[in-house]
Amino acid sequence: MSERPTTLFIGGAFEPPSGGKTIDVLDKATGETLATVDLAGVPDVDRAVASAAAAQPAWAAATYAERAAVLRRAAAILEERSGELRELLVRETGCIPGKADYEIGAAAGELTEAAALASRPVGEILQTTHPGRLSVSERVPLGVVGLITPWNFPLVLGMRVVAPALALGNTVVLKPSPETPLSGGLTFAEVFAEAGAPPGVLQVLPGGADVGERIVEHPDVAMVHFTGSTAVGRRIAATAGGLLKKASLELGGNNALIVLEDADLDRAAMIGAWSSFHYQGQTCITAGRHIVVRAVADRYVAALAARADAITVGNPHTEPVGLGPMINERQRRRAEEMLEEAVAAGARVVTGGSARPPYLRPAVVTGVTPGMRLWDEEIFAPIAPVLVVDDEEAAVRAANDTGYGLVNAVVTADTQRGLRLARRLRGGMAHVNDATPQDEALAPFGGIGQSGLGGRSGGEANLEEFTERRWITSTDAPLHYPY
Secondary structure, eight states: OOOOOOSEEETTEEEOOSSOOEEEEEOTTTOOEEEEEEOOOHHHHHHHHHHHHHHHHHHHHSOHHHHHHHHHHHHHHHHHTHHHHHHHHHHHHOOOHHHHHHHHHHHHHHHHHHHHHTTSOOEEEEOOSSTTEEEEEEEEEOSEEEEEOOSSSHHHHHHHHHHHHHHTTOEEEEEOOTTOTIIIIIHHHHHHHHHTOOTTSEEEOOOOHHHHHHHHHOTTOOEEEEESOHHHHHHHHHHHHHTTOEEEEEOOOOEEEEEOTTSOHHHHHHHHHHHHHGGGGOSTTSEEEEEEEHHHHHHHHHHHHHHHHHOOBSOTTTSOOSBOOOSOHHHHHHHHHHHHHHHHTTOEEEEOOOOSTTOOOOEEEESOOTTSHHHHSOOOSSEEEEEEESSHHHHHHHHHOSSOOSEEEEEOSOHHHHHHHHTTSOSSEEEESSOSOOOOTTSOBOOOGGGBSSOOBSTTHHHHHSEEEEEEEEESSOOOOOO
8 A cells, every 4th residue: 555644634734643642553354554643632632623613614605616626526536546445445444345445436425415515505585474574594504523433434434424514614523433544534634635625624633532532522613423332422422412512423223124924035135144244244234133024034044044154254355255354353252252142041053153363254143032132232243143023013023122223124025015114113214125234325324212313414414414504684674672
């Protein structure tokens, strides 16, 4: 890989941090050090926020065409650098090349859609009972948006916020995950600097929890967007709530895939395998619970296990494999512990679940019941737990028996039946005869309950997410008031 910046990006320039801490960025398959990146400290957050706050009024006052042009140039730069970025994503995140290509294309799509968002109407004329009064509702930028992103889809999940926030006149302070500070952070700095974003419009601060906490607490950060675990999301929500600050939280999921008795089982197994195993199961929209009607359960499990057995596992940078390494040993070991606990409680591993570190073979597990961590918690590993139920009604009850509410899927030969059932499932998204992992730049993405506060990213939802309403009236002559 070519040399790239490894320090903070503040005020349009790469600058050293206030302290001397660094972190090694590792190739997730080999453990090789790809780069050593400087880590920001709390004083750096204050500098970055001050820079973003100073730049925001002029950026908001720029014409929509000027903001859109920066976003379109950024999209073109991503596409021009796709080969370099593919290698970086494969090595830094442990994904296969196909997933990297998807992520680059999706990030470019977020930029082009956001460029179109910049020209959307920002207000409406309201009816009024006062003769001669002009009453207007307009959307205005929030100001400085603080963004804390995860490691699993660092490029696209960052761009999902950066692009629309900038399009609508905000400035952004971005803290990427320490696992992926290059593809999830400093790549953004390079791309937007080359695209001509004015200094201060985007700040990038690789850092630890102290940096994230300061971004959330900073009085000049108007909104915080966080994608990550429900546990951390709760803490951010508590802090933001105390400060009366807007928080948008995209949290975990324990998503259900329901297979009805009339389903095409080969198709269902394909959908189930992709839903649970893609990118080593390390996404919030992975299917963590397979709920299967008893009449077809044995055949479905056999078909799913056969697909799991056919998946190759290895170094995606050097081998044509289907799955790469787990993001770190802690995550791999947690998955193994959940499997061991489930087996001790009566579950059976049909296939998979073992491999030399840093890998984990995709697993299919039966006999899983509520009360097991493997069923109740988000797994974030390539494991497909299966629960057998008697009928559709039992499937709906089992799917809704969770505090999460992100995405569900239903597989059936009767599309209308699937739609009726999908509308009964608790969550922000549902898919009929398709996998749980779905994402489109124009679609409202998000969950409820332990999966988020109900905010949405994508399309028209971005207008609500990254602006606030202001009511303005004007009249030629004031009304007559009694005093």
